[in-house]
Amino acid sequence: MIVLSNSEAWPGIEETADMLDHGENGLDAILCGIERVEAEPKVRSVGYGGWPNLLGEMEFDGAVMDGDTLRTGAVGAVKNHFHVTRVARKVMEELNHEILVGEGATRFADEMGFQCSNPLMENSKEVWFKKLQEITGESNPDMSKRPLAKLNTLITDPEKVRDTTVFLTKDRNQSIYTATSTSGWAWKYPGRLGDSPIVGAGFYADSRFGAAACTHTGEMTIRANTSHAIVMAMKLGYSLHQAVDMAIEDLKSLRGGFLAGVVIHAIDKDDNYRVVNVGCEGDIKYWVYTSAMEKPQQFIAEKC
Ligand code: GLY
Numbered sequence: 001m002i003v004l005s006n007s008e009a010w011p012g013i014e015e016t017a018d019m020l021d022h023g024e025n026g027l028d029a030i031l032c033g034i035e036r037v038e039a040e041p042k043v044r045s046v047g048y049g050g051w052p053n054l055l056g057e058m059e060f061d062g063a064v065m066d067g068d069t070l071r072t073g074a075v076g077a078v079k080n081h082f083h084v085t086r087v088a089r090k091v092m093e094e095l096n097h098e099i100l101v102g103e104g105a106t107r108f109a110d111e112m113g114f115q116c117s118n119p120l121m122e123n124s125k126e127v128w129f130k131k132l133q134e135i136t137g138e139s140n141p142d143m144s145k146r147p148l149a150k151l152n153t154l155i156t157d158p159e160k161v162r163d164t165t166v167f168l169t170k171d172r173n174q175s176i177y178t179a180t181s182t183s184g185w186a187w188k189y190p191g192r193l194g195d196s197p198i199v200g201a202g203f204y205a206d207s208r209f210g211a212a213a214c215t216h217t218g219e220m221t222i223r224a225n226t227s228h229a230i231v232m233a234m235k236l237g238y239s240l241h242q243a244v245d246m247a248i249e250d251l252k253s254l255r256g257g258f259l260a261g262v263v264i265h266a267i268d269k270d271d272n273y274r275v276v277n278v279g280c281e282g283d284i285k286y287w288v289y290t291s292a293m294e295k296p297q298q299f300i301a302e303k304c
Contacts, residue, residue: 001020001021001169001170001171001172001271001290001291002168002169002170002267002271002273002288002289002290002291003016003017003020003026003029003030003033003167003168003169003287003288003289003296004167004168004169004265004266004267004273004275004286004287004288005030005033005165005166005167005168005265005286005287005288006163006164006165006166006215006263006265006275006284006285006286006287007284007285007286007287007298008037008043008045008046008163008164008165009033009034009037009165009167009287010037010043010287011036011037011039011040011043012032012033012034012035012036012037013033013287013289013296014295014296015029015032015033015036016029016030016032016033016167016169016289017289017295017296019032020169020171020172020289023171023172024171025171025173025175026169026170026171026173026175026176026177027064027066027089027175027177027179029169029171030167030168030169030177030178030179031064031085031086031089031179033167034085034165034167034179034181035083035085035086037165037181038082038083038084038085038165038181039082039083041121043165045163045164045165045182045183045186046163046164046165046181046182046183047060047082047083047084047119047181047183048082048119048121049121049124050082050119050124050182050183050184050186051124051127051128051183051186051187052120052124052125052128052183052186052187053184053187053188053189053190053192054132054143054148054151054152054187054188054189054190055143055144055148055190056120056125056128056129056132056141056143057079057120057190058079058082058119058120058124058183059076059077059078059079059183059184059188059190059191059192060075060077060078060079060081060082060084060119060181060182060183060184061074061075061076061077061078061084061180061181061182061183061184061193061194061196061197062074062075062078062084062085062087062088062179062180062181062182062196062197063075063085063088063178063179063180063196063197063198063199063202063203064085064088064089064092064177064178064179065177065178065179065199065203065204065205065211066092066175066177066205067175067176067177067178067205067206067207067208067211068175068176068207070206071092071098072092072098072099072199073088073089073090073091073092073093073095073098074088074091074098074099074100074197074198074199075087075088075091075099075100075101075105075108075109075197076099076100076101076102076105076193076197077101077102077105077190077191077192077193078101078102078105078106078109079106079119080106080109080116080117080118080119081106081109081114081115081116081117081119082117082119082183083114084181085179085180085181086114087105087108087109087112087114088179088197090108090109090112091108094112095108098199099197099199101193101197102191128187129141131187132151132187135151136151148189148190149189151187152187152188152189163182163215163216164180164181164182164194164196164202164214164215164216164218165180165181165182165215166178166179166180166196166202166203166213166214166215166265167179167180167213168205168211168212168213168265168266168267169267170207170211170267170269170271174207174269175207176205176206176207176210176211176267176269177205177211178203178204178205178211178212178213178227179203180196180197180202180203180213181196182194182196184196184218185218193218194218194219194222195214195218195219195221195222195226195227196218198218198222199227199228200225200227200228201214201218201221201222201224201225201226201227201228202214202218202221202222202227203227204227204228204230204231205231206231206235207269208235208269209231209234209235209268209269210230210231210234210240210243210266210267210268210269211227211231211266211267212226212227212228212230212231212244212247212264212265212266212267213227213265213266214226214227214262214263214264214265215262215263215265216260216261216262216263216280217258217259217260217261217262219257219258220251220254220257220258220259220260220262221251221262223254223257224247224250224251224254226247226250226251226262226264229243229246229247229250230243230244230246230247230264230266231243233246233247234268239268240266240267240268240272240273240274241274243266244264244266244274244276247264248264248276248278248304251278252278260279260280261277261278261279261280261281262278262279262280263275263276263277263278263280263284263286263301264276264278265286271290271291273288274302275299275301275302276301276302276303276304277301277302277303277304278304283300283301284300284301285298285299285300285301286298286299286300286301
């Protein structure tokens with residue numbers, strides 16, 4: 001049994017570990033943990049505490065994957081609902097589709113009975129508008145009719161927030177699951193999807209081999225299909241360590257486009273794990289809990 005997650009997981013990791021300890025299903029356990037992260041205003045890259053897009057609107061992405069069936073559920077650019085992993089699970093369980101975005105995803109969340117909320121915190125609104133004013137001199141917060149493409153390149157993530165929360169687990173039944181949740185790239189162009197709702201890029205799980213999930217620059221992992229590449233390499237017989245090395249090589253060989261940091265989180269079916277900081281500034285921490293530990297522990301990711 002194992003659960004691996006990134007540093008943002010602090011509000012929920014203990015509950016997840018506790019549920020896994022009590023033999024509960026891995027997907028149930030990681031969603032209870034993520035729900036706490038999504039509701040925590042101090043986590044500034046996920047759920048309620050996240051940052052808005054260029055229009056000052058919150059748009060959330062999230063996904064789940066069941067490694068026994070390879071079914072996924074994902075939602076992208078969802079407004080008014082920040083518990084997106086719960087909505088993503090409903091996509092997986094109630095629909096014949098794998099991904100819903102925008103108005104359709106919001107409509108589906110409403111239909112499934114999720115409580116609508118206004119998820120833009122007052123503080124986020126103030127910071128958003130202050131930054132916009134600094135860059136543009138704009139005094140009117142209504143950006144709806146303004147061209148945004150130039151601003152997107154000018155503001156390029158003023159808070160350097162392209163983070164996410166990711167949870168990967170193998171439960172007592174040897175079933176492997178992953179889940180992701182994020183408010184995405186702060187000040188993003190409206191409708192931008194990162195890697196968190198893109199199967200193969202931001203997450204992948206296959207109970208026969210292992211799982212991977214990424215945080216930070218989704219624009220890179222989408223191109224390199226990082227999470228699937230890692231699981232595929234393990235399928236081909238490479239060790240977890242080698243599989244992650246191969247994915248790092250692919251990320252490092254990207255040319256053009258937006259290039260920055262990525263953090264890879266990966267587990268194999270034997271409870272080995274590896275977390276690598278590929279080019280992010282500073283120390284990046286993560287959480288891990290296995291049957292051999294008394295409680296979840298935090299470590300610093302290896303750097304490369
Ligand atoms: N990895 C999160 C994002 O790119 O939105």
